[in-house]
Amino acid sequence: NKINGLAFPAVNNAIVIFGLGYGVQSLSQVRWLNECQIYYWGDIDTHGYAILSQLRGYFPKTQSLLMDEDTLMSCKNAWGKEGKVHPSDRLANLTEAEHHIYTRLKQDHWRNNLRLEQELIPMSYLYDALRLHSFHL
Incomplete structure (x- = not known):
């Protein structure tokens, strides 16, 4: 997301690196990224998880950031609605926890076509997540 x-x-x-969406495939040829720890922060919706799965297919060490159930539940006031839901029932490159959320989104467990856009997550959450992962700000 540009913001x-x-x-x-x-x-x-x-x-x-931002603003690529499904264009993350353009990074697949950047071989030196295989030597890096990559974190992906996308919307918590079916397409956000599909992009994460796609990216992890190129770079298996990729970790998601702020795409967990705790973040989703603590930002209920920012929930929106996803337009067209991703068609796949199973994404090959998600962790068990990520797949659990993806499945619940597909099943409308919390709300019909639930979406939490990343730009609506408070920046304080980002700072906390970065500290948790030992980033030096």
Whole structure:
């Protein structure tokens, strides 16, 4: 997301790549990324998890950031509605926890076509997540 990419805090020894969506395939040829720890922060919706799965297919060490159930539940006031839901029932490259959320989204467990856009997650959550992962701000 452009807003979050531009507002992302300065982190030592890190770069932020944003605005690609399903275009993450363009990164697949950047071989030096295989040597990096990659974090993906996308919307908590079916397409956000599909993009995460796609990216992890190129870079298996990729970890999701703020795409967990705790974040989703603590941001209920920012919930919106996803337009067209991703068609796949199973995404190959999600962790068990990520797949659990993806499945619940597909089943309308919390709300019909639930979506939490990343730019609506408070920046304080991002700072806490970065500290949790030992980033030096």
